[in-house]
Structure formats: structure tokens, C-alpha cells
Amino acid sequence: MSIPNTSHSAPSALGVPPRDAAPPHGIERLGAARLATERTLPIDPVLGALLGAEGLVRGQAVACRGPAARSLAIAASASAVALGSWIAVLGVDDLGVEAVADAGLPLERLVRVRPGADGVRAWADLCLAALDGFELLLTCPPGRVPAPLATAIRRRLRSRAGCLLVIGDPRGLEIDVELSSAGPSWHGIGPGTGRLVDRHVEVRASGRRVHRGGVASVSLPGCDGRLRAAEVAVSDPIRTAV
Amino acid sequence: MTVGVRTITIRWSDWPVSALGHPPERPTAVIVANRLIAVSPGAAEFGISVGERRRSALRACPDLLIVDRDPALELAAFEPVLEVLSEYVPGVELVEPGHIRLPARGPSRLFGGERALLDRLAVDLAELRPAGWSPPGVGVADGRALSALATLVSIAAGRPEVVPSEGSPELVSGLPVAWLAEIGEVPVDFVSLLDRLGIRRLGELASLAPSDVVSRFGPVGLHAHRLANGIDERPVNTVVHESTSAVELAVDDPIHDASAVVFAVRERAERLISEVAASGRVCVAVRVAIETEHSERSEHCWYREEGLSAAAVIDRVRWQVDAWTRRPGAVTSGVVLVRLAAEQVRPDEGSQEGLWGGRSERDEAALRAVTRLTSLVEGGAVEVPVWSGGRSPVDRHRWVPADTVDLLDAARVSRDAAPWPGALPAPAPTVVHRDPLEVRLLDISGEPVLVTGRGEMSSPPHELVDRTGSRRIVAWAGPWPLHERWWSPAVRRSARLQVVLDDDSAHLVAVQRRQWSIEATYG
Numbered sequence: 001m002s003i004p005n006t007s008h009s010a011p012s013a014l015g016v017p018p019r020d021a022a023p024p025h026g027i028e029r030l031g032a033a034r035l036a037t038e039r040t041l042p043i044d045p046v047l048g049a050l051l052g053a054e055g056l057v058r059g060q061a062v063a064c065r066g067p068a069a070r071s072l073a074i075a076a077s078a079s080a081v082a083l084g085s086w087i088a089v090l091g092v093d094d095l096g097v098e099a100v101a102d103a104g105l106p107l108e109r110l111v112r113v114r115p116g117a118d119g120v121r122a123w124a125d126l127c128l129a130a131l132d133g134f135e136l137l138l139t140c141p142p143g144r145v146p147a148p149l150a151t152a153i154r155r156r157l158r159s160r161a162g163c164l165l166v167i168g169d170p171r172g173l174e175i176d177v178e179l180s181s182a183g184p185s186w187h188g189i190g191p192g193t194g195r196l197v198d199r200h201v202e203v204r205a206s207g208r209r210v211h212r213g214g215v216a217s218v219s220l221p222g223c224d225g226r227l228r229a230a231e232v233a234v235s236d237p238i239r240t241a242v
Numbered sequence: 243m244t245v246g247v248r249t250i251t252i253r254w255s256d257w258p259v260s261a262l263g264h265p266p267e268r269p270t271a272v273i274v275a276n277r278l279i280a281v282s283p284g285a286a287e288f289g290i291s292v293g294e295r296r297r298s299a300l301r302a303c304p305d306l307l308i309v310d311r312d313p314a315l316e317l318a319a320f321e322p323v324l325e326v327l328s329e330y331v332p333g334v335e336l337v338e339p340g341h342i343r344l345p346a347r348g349p350s351r352l353f354g355g356e357r358a359l360l361d362r363l364a365v366d367l368a369e370l371r372p373a374g375w376s377p378p379g380v381g382v383a384d385g386r387a388l389s390a391l392a393t394l395v396s397i398a399a400g401r402p403e404v405v406p407s408e409g410s411p412e413l414v415s416g417l418p419v420a421w422l423a424e425i426g427e428v429p430v431d432f433v434s435l436l437d438r439l440g441i442r443r444l445g446e447l448a449s450l451a452p453s454d455v456v457s458r459f460g461p462v463g464l465h466a467h468r469l470a471n472g473i474d475e476r477p478v479n480t481v482v483h484e485s486t487s488a489v490e491l492a493v494d495d496p497i498h499d500a501s502a503v504v505f506a507v508r509e510r511a512e513r514l515i516s517e518v519a520a521s522g523r524v525c526v527a528v529r530v531a532i533e534t535e536h537s538e539r540s541e542h543c544w545y546r547e548e549g550l551s552a553a554a555v556i557d558r559v560r561w562q563v564d565a566w567t568r569r570p571g572a573v574t575s576g577v578v579l580v581r582l583a584a585e586q587v588r589p590d591e592g593s594q595e596g597l598w599g600g601r602s603e604r605d606e607a608a609l610r611a612v613t614r615l616t617s618l619v620e621g622g623a624v625e626v627p628v629w630s631g632g633r634s635p636v637d638r639h640r641w642v643p644a645d646t647v648d649l650l651d652a653a654r655v656s657r658d659a660a661p662w663p664g665a666l667p668a669p670a671p672t673v674v675h676r677d678p679l680e681v682r683l684l685d686i687s688g689e690p691v692l693v694t695g696r697g698e699m700s701s702p703p704h705e706l707v708d709r710t711g712s713r714r715i716v717a718w719a720g721p722w723p724l725h726e727r728w729w730s731p732a733v734r735r736s737a738r739l740q741v742v743l744d745d746d747s748a749h750l751v752a753v754q755r756r757q758w759s760i761e762a763t764y765g
Contacts, residue, residue, distance in 0.1 A: 067746065070672040070765040086608035088615075096762060097627045097639045098670035107627045107655035109608070111644055113615055114623045122620075129618055133611020135604065184746045186717070186764075192702055195667060195719040196740050196748055196764065221669040221764075 041080040041135065041163055046229050050205045050214045051177060056080065058135075058161040061154070063170045066181030068201045071099070071220045073165045075227040076179065077136045078105040080163070085135040090126055091115050092140050092167060102225025115142065124149040131156045131164070138165045145172035177207035181220070188223075198223045200230055246474055248346035248356070248407075249389040252367075254378040255292075255397055256280050257340025258311055261319035266374030270307045271299060277640075279311065283374060297677050298754060313339060313557075314564030321569060324542070326366050330359075335527060335545040339561075343389070343545060346382055356382055360402045381405070383413070385474025386547070390425040391417060411472035415445030419466075426547035428466050429653075431629055432459065444470040487525075488583035489514045496535045496576020500567050503532070503577050504560045511555040511582060518584050524549035527586035530562055535575040540566040543585060551648040555582065605650060612644050628654045671750050671762030678759035682707040683715075683739075683751065693737045693753050697723035706743060706751070708760070717742040721753075 043055040056062070056076065064073040070092075081087050086109040089095055093114050101107050113130065115123045120143045130137050131153070145153075154174050157164050166173055181201045188197025198219045205214055222228035254260065258272040258280040269285040271278045278294045288303035299306055316339035327334050327344065335343040346356060353359040360380060367378065381392025383405035391414060396403040405413045419442055423433045441447050447455075448470035455463040468474075489510040497503050518525045528550055531541040544550070544558045559580070567573050616624045626647060627639040639655065647654055683691040685701035692700040703715050720739035736754040738761070743749070748764040 068765070074672065084604055086604060086611075088611070094673050094676050096671045096674040097641075099672040101639075101655075102668050102670050106652075107639065108650075108652040110627065111608070111612055111615075111649075112623075112625045112627075112641060113619065114625065116620055118620065122618075126615060126618055129614045130611055132614065133607040133609070186742050186746070186748050189717040189719050189740060189742055189748075191717055193719065196669060196742075198669065199748070199764070223668070225668045225670065 041085060042083050043079050044075055044227055046216055046218060046227060047076055047179070047203070047205075050179075050203060050216050052210055056163050057176070058163060059158045060176040061157060061164040061166060061170070061173060063166045063168075063173075063175045063178045064181075065168060065178060066201075067184045068181035068199065068203075068220050069167050070095070071103070071199075071227075072179050072181055072203065073138055073167050074100050074103045074105060075220060077138060077163075077165060078103050078226075080136055081105045081109050085109065086111065086133070087136040087138060088113055088130040088134040090130055090137060090139040091123055091142055092138060095138075099221070099225065103221065104226050119143065120145055120149065124153060127153050128156050131160050131162050135162045136165065137162060138167065140167045141169075141171040141173060143171065145170075147172070150174055175207065177205060177210055180204050180206070198228075246385045248350070248382065248384060249343060249386050250346045250360075250363075251343050251381045251386070251389040251393040252341075252363075252378050253337075253390075253393045253397065254340040254371075254375075256282065256375060257320070258316055259285075260371060260375050261316040261339065262309060263319070264307070266372065268307065269303050269305060270309065272309050272311050274311045283376065301755065301757070313561040314568065316340060317561050317565035318568045321565065323367065323370055326370065330363070334543070336542050337545050339565075340378075343386060356404055360404070364402070376400070379403075383474070387422075387425060387427050387469050388413070388472065388474040390427075391421060391469075394421055394424065411448070414470060414472050415443065415448060417444050418442060419444055419447060419470075422466055422469060427469060428462055429548075432462055432466065435459075448472075487514060487517050487587075488581060490582075491580040493578055496578050498576040500560075500563045503563050503580065504556060507559050507580050507582070508552075508556055510580070511559070512552040514582050514584055515550065515552040515555060518587050523587040523589055525555075525584040525587050526550065527584075528555055528558070529581075529583040529585050530555075530559055531579075531581040531583075532559075532563060532566065532577055533579040533581075534573055535578050538573055538575070540572075545586075549588075551651075553645055553648060557646060609649060612649065616645055626654075669764065672765045673763040675760060675762060678752065678761045679708060680757060680759045681751065683753075683758045691758075692756065693721050693723075697721055697737055703739070703741065706741065706749075714744040715741050716744050 039058060041056040041058060043051070048055040062076065064070070064076065077087055082104060087105070088111050090113045093112070095112065097107065100110065111134070113126055115126055120141065123142050124145065127137065127139065150173050153164070164173075166175065181203050184199050184201045186196055186199050188194045198221060201218060201220050203216050203218055203220070217230040219228040219230055259270050259282045260266070262270060262272070264270050264282065266282055267284040268282060269288060269290070270282040271285050271290065272280045273296055278290065278292055278296070278299055281290050281292060285299075285303065285306055288306070290299045290302050290306065296308060299308070320339040324334060324336070324342070327342065330349045331344050333345055337343060346359070350356045350359045353362055360382070363380070364377065377400075379393040379397030380402040381389045381394070381396050382403070383389040383392045384407050388405060392403040392405050395413065395417070419436050420433050422428045422444070423430045436442070436447065447467060450467065452464070452467055455467045459466070491507055491510050493506070497506060515525060526547060526549055527543055527545045529541065529543045531539065533539050540562055542562055546554060559582075563577075612624060624644045625641040626644045626649065628642050628647060630638065630640045683703045684705050684707060685691050686704040689701065691703045694700070699721060703718055705712050705714050718739055718741045721737035723737045736752055738750055738752045741749050741751055749760050750762040751758055752761045
């Protein structure tokens with residue numbers, strides 16, 4: 001008997017033609033079928049409204065920027081994971097898992113990949129492997145992504161119909177939508193009083209596929225850890241309190 | 243094995259360190275997921291204890307040698323011990339390298355009583371380790387769980403603990419409830435639930451009415467309650483059964499590569515475990531036998547109280563093959579036969595779920611991707627969170643390698659509905675710095691801010707100084723005192739503070755041994 005070795009084959013070098021033409025396990029056909037019926041992944045309604053009716057479109061890359069970039073990326077993926085998608089977190093080794101859970105993202109379908117110190121090339125190989133099986137990939141490139149690698153990732157993203165969420169500077173990755181945060185202010189805490197309760201922040205969507213560049217004022221995180229449409233402040237912003 | 247039989251548990255708590263082969267006086271520690279799991283006597287002299295983080299241990303002793311855990315190496319070093327023990331009794335169960343269990347009755351008859359047996363064992367075992375390492379904890383009691391508890395008592399006391407058959411309630415009543423989780427008898431979240439209810443000692447659990455315990459906590463509670471009463475006996479319908487389920491992998495072409503053996507066994511292990519699971523049972527002991535073309539043979543019985551998933555079985559095969567091939571001259575040809583036998587099974591009480599069934603197409607795709615990612619990362623890791631019930635936003639979950647847990651078992655991440663008393667309230671920080679960034683916290687006159695033993699600050703913090711410069715603190719809350727591992731004699735005190743800086747960023751800063759550091763950031 002010979003030993004099957006399909007899963008242990010050498011990592012696909014990026015120089016060779018993309019394996020998308022003949023992927024293993026017939027995922028490609030399933031992916032295509034899925035794409036036909038569900039063009040989008042579920043997303044929080046507040047962010048959905050910001051992005052237009054389509055929400056989180058499969059095959060797209062979304063960059064989350066600004067001081068609340070991480071909270072934004074978590075909020076954008078929470079609904080999809082809650083409804084059965086798996087999420088890989090690649091190269092974001094210091095992600096606070098409690099914040100992820102509080103945001104309503106079930107941890108049982110979250111996998112963290114720590115790429116080690118092998119640079120952008122190794123990271124890109126892991127990106128491709130993750131996109132093969134995960135519908136959501138949350139990542140942060142470890143350096144400038146050369147154009148051929150960015151193209152390979154883009155092609156895999158399209159063919160697998162997943163969603164790529166980039167925290168911070170995309171560093172050469174092709175981005176379809178940008179969600180940026182600005183003007184953060186924390187509430188509930190003063191000099192020696194209270195505690196951090198929630199953060200108000202303005203979120204703006206822009207990009208090729210976003211028709212109207214909308215702005216939303218949100219609590220991110222809100223007092224329960226989730227994204228909420230902005231409410232009346234529970235206390236004065238700290239700027240006025242000091 | 244019937245229930246409640248006299249059982250000996252032997253546990254070298256520092257085995258992962260001593261297996262490395264360094265002298266005991268050298269400060270050495272073994273870590274898993276950034277936490278120390280074993281320390282050498284040399285490291286203990288610096289006040290370094292199990293459970294500590296890498297960073298804080300290095301602060302106490304900058305020369306500390308820190309090594310990642312390697313179960314195969316530990317097992318290779320443990321083989322001589324297993325050989326000595328096999329002369330006493332054939333049925334040695336291996337919990338992990340450095341932690342074994344054997345029936346007491348047969349050998350104690352042979353050697354003239356339990357005391358005489360333990361004395362002889364102590365002499366034989368002492369010869370196997372260089373002087374300077376602490377002797378193993380040895381516990382003898384009725385049944386597995388009580389003997390495991392007796393062993394923990396023995397490690398703390400530094401001498402063998404023999405619990406007479408009639409004396410079990412006295413042994414357990416004063417012990418912390420957390421020890422039940424430590425020996426794998428109950429899940430960690432069960433302990434944290436009891437802690438929230440104010441039940442910290444097994445005696446307190448024992449004094450509750452059994453009917454209340456069952457209605458509130460189900461079978462897990464009942465089992466814990468019986469143990470707390472010193473009864474190591476599962477109810478009649480849930481006794482551990484001998485099992486005859488077994489699978490075999492026989493190959494015509496000998497396999498010469500250890501990882502290929504493990505890979506080839508994978509499917510067999512999954513079949514064995516799902517066969518056991520199909521009858522609503524959990525496999526708690528698996529016998530792994532490996533044979534080469536030249537009829538060399540390695541055989542161990544692996545025991546795990548929580549039950550063995552397919553991934554756990556595969557891990558044990560990997561350790562066994564690796565350890566075997568590392569022994570010089572032990573293996574001279576390729577592997578031709580691997581046999582896995584589920585030796586003992588017990589009914590599934592819900593502690594282990596999701597082993598089979600209920601997989602969606604997305605789950606399958608993700609599991610394949612995890613396998614592939616695991617084969618791709620070098621110097622990195624593929625990990626998933628598991629609930630560990632800590633108090634701070636930093637350690638309520640811990641990350642474990644994805645191939646060591648059942649990925650489809652949602653219970654591994656389940657959280658208690660309510661947070662711990664003293665826990666920091668939501669929101670939780672989105673950035674948890676793996677190595678906390680050391681900073682200075684100064685008051686308005688530029689003096690360092692300190693936190694007293696009673697959790698009060700010397701003066702209000704005014705600015706935070708790090709390598710890049712100084713930022714003003716515009717708001718702050720706390721301090722929240724934190725006493726980690728309250729059951730351990732080496733309690734480490736620290737306190738946490740939430741701060742908002744003048745650039746509108748918010749951070750969680752902690753002080754320990756007078757050193758402030760940014761532990762997490764609300765990004």
C-alpha cells in the first residue's frame with residue numbers, strides 16, 4: 001500500500017501557473033455553485049447600509065483603516081461567521097480574542113495562523129492556502145506585496161469566492177472597498193472615574209464598487225462589545241470632561 | 243478495570259524539563275503558548291513558577307533557558323522508566339510522559355504491602371534520574387481520580403501519599419475544586435462556575451445535596467460531587483468498559499518516514515474513534531502498537547480521562563513513533579504494522595462533542611485548509627482558541643495548536659454566561675500584546691506611580707512614557723487588582739489600569755514587580 005500524500009505535497013510555488021484550473025477535492029465546482037446563489041456574505045446592517053445593498057461581496061477585498069481598524073474588521077466579519085462561515089486570521093498574532101467574541105463572532109470557527117518570520121512570500125502562500133478553505137480571511141501583510149503575489153491572491157480570492165479583510169495599509173494588495181474610521185472618542189471614563197464603556201467613531205466607505213460614499217456615526221465597540229448605531233452619549237466625551 | 247480498585251499514580255511534574263538533559267541547577271523552563279508548564283529546581287530558586295509568562299520569568303532570571311514543549315523527546319527519555327515499571331506490573335497506563343498509573347493490588351501482594359512496594363519503587367525510580375531533581379509525586383488510593391488527587395498532595399508534601407480505603411473523604415475535603423480540573427476529571431469552566439458560586443473547596447461541594455447538584459450541573463456535577471465525597475466510582479450504568487474495537491494498518495512496503503506513518507494512521511484513528519462514538523461512548527484508553535519489518539515493537543497504553551479524540555490519538559502515535567526512532571538502535575527497518583485498540587471506553591457525558599456528524603461542506607473545506615496550513619507553516623503555528631477561564635481580558639482564552647483539539651467541538655470555546663468577579667468589564671481590547679511593552683507611568687510631578695499591596699495608587703497618573711516619547715493621560719480607571727492562581731503558594735500580584743491618552747488611543751496597562759507595561763490596546 002502506498003501512502004497517500006495529497007495534503008502533504010509541497011507548497012505551490014507562486015511562479016507556476018495558478019492551481020485554480022484544477023483544484024483538489026472539487027472545491028472549485030462547489031465554490032462556483034455557491035457564487036451563483038449567494039453573491040454576498042451576511043454583514044452587520046449598519047455596515048451593510050454603508051456599503052450599499054450588496055454588503056460584503058464575495059471575491060472582494062476590503063481594507064479597514066484608521067484608529068478603529070481592527071474593531072471594524074471584526075464587526076464586518078461577525079455576522080458571516082455567526083451564520084456558518086469560517087474565518088482565518090493570518091499574521092495578526094496579537095488579536096484580542098475576547099474582543100472578537102464580544103463582537104458576536106463565534107470563536108469555534110476562528111483559526112489563527114502565525115506565519116513565522118519568513119517574509120511576504122511565505123505569508124502569500126499561507127494566504128492562498130487559507131482562501132482555499134476559509135470564506136473569510138483577516139490579515140495584515142508583513143511587508144510590501146509584490147504585484148505578482150497580489151495578483152495571485154486576487155485570482156484565488158475571486159475563484160474561491162471568499163472575502164479578504166485587510167487591517168491597515170494594504171501594502172500593494174488590490175482593494176475593492178475601503179472602510180475607514182476617524183474621530184474616535186471614548187466614553188464612560190474620566191480622570192480616575194468610571195471605566196471604558198464605548199467609543200464613538202465615524203466610519204466612511206469608499207471604493208470602486210461603492211456608489212455613494214456614505215458616512216455613519218457608530219459606537220465601535222458599543223457598551224456590549226458589538227457595533228451599534230450611535231446613540232446619545234451616555235456621558236460627556238472625555239475632551240470636555242478634562 | 244473495575245471501579246474503585248487500588249491504584250498508584252506517579253507523576254514527575256518537572257519531567258518536561260528534566261527530559262531535556264540539562265543539569266537541575268541550570269535555570270530551565272518549558273513553555274506551551276507563552277506559559278511555563280515546567281521549571282527546573284535552578285529556575286525555581288529565582289522564584290519562577292509554573293503558569294508564569296515567558297516575559298515575566300525572563301525578568302526574574304535573564305539567563306533562563308526557555309524551550310518549547312516536545313512530547314516525543316519527553317517520551318524518549320521516559321522509556322527507561324517504563325521498562326523498569328513493566329517489571330512490576332504489565333498494565334502501566336501512560337497519561338503523558340512523566341505521568342503514569344498502575345494497579346496496586348498485584349504488585350503490593352508480591353512485595354508485601356503497599357508501603358513496601360512504594361519504598362522499592364522509590365529506590366528503583368531514583369536511580370533513573372540524576373540527583374538534584376525532585377522525587378516524583380506518588381499517590382495510592384481507591385480509583386484513578388482519587389489516586390491522581392493523592393499524587394498532587396504528594397507533590398505538594400514531598401512524600402508518597404497513601405490513602406486508606408476508608409480515609410478518602412478526609413483527603414479530599416480540604417482540596418481546592420480547581421484540582422478536579424487539574425487532573426482532567428471535570429472541565430475548567432465547571433470549576434469557574436463553582437468559583438462564582440463561592441464553592442472553592444471540595445468539602446463545600448460535598449456538603450451540597452446530591453439532587454441539587456445533579457439538577458444544576460448534570461452528570462459532570464454528579465461525578466464531581468461523588469469525588470468530593472471521596473467516592474471514586476461512577477454510577478453503575480456509566481462504568482468504564484473494556485472494549486474490543488481496534489483498527490490495523492498493515493502495509494506491504496515498509497514506511498521509513500515517521501511523519502508518513504503518522505499520516506497513514508490518520509484515517510484509521512478517525513475510523514476507530516467514530517466507531518466508538520457511534521455507540522455513544524468516549525474512548526479513554528488506547529493501546530498503540532507499532533511493528534517494523536524486523537519485528538521490533540513499540541507498544542504503549544495511553545490514557546486520557548477527558549477522552550481521546552482522533553486528533554489526540556494521532557498525536558500520541560506521533561510522539562510514540564518519534565520517541566522510538568530517536569532511541570539509538572531501537573529501529574532498524576521500516577514500519578509495517580500499526581494497531582490501535584480502544585482498550586477502555588465510557589459513555590459520553592457530553593464533555594466531548596462534535597466528533598462526528600453535523601459537518602457542513604464549509605466545515606470540511608475549512609478542516610482541509612487547516613491541514614494544509616499546518617503543513618505549510620514553518621516556525622509559526624496554526625492555532626485555535628480554547629476557553630481557559632482566566633480573569634483578565636488577556637487570558638480568558640488560550641491558543642492551542644489546531645491539530646491538538648477537535649476543531650468541530652464548539653464546546654472548547656464556550657464561555658460562562660457571567661464574567662468572573664473582579665473581571666474587567668466589556669469592552670475587551672482588540673490588541674493583546676504578546677510581549678507587553680514596558681512603559682513608565684509618571685504623576686504630575688514626574689514621580690513614578692506605584693500601586694500598594696492594598697491596590698491603591700501612590701498618586702494619579704499624568705503621563706505615559708515609552709520608547710517613542712511621552713503622552714499625556716487624559717482619563718484613567720482602576721486599578722483592578724489581580725491575584726492570579728490563587729490556589730498556588732506562589733501568588734503573583736499585579737494590578738491593571740485603563741488609560742486614555744491625548745491621541746484618543748485607549749490602553750490596558752498592568753504593573754507587576756513595580757514595572758508598568760502596556761498589556762493590551764483598544765484598537
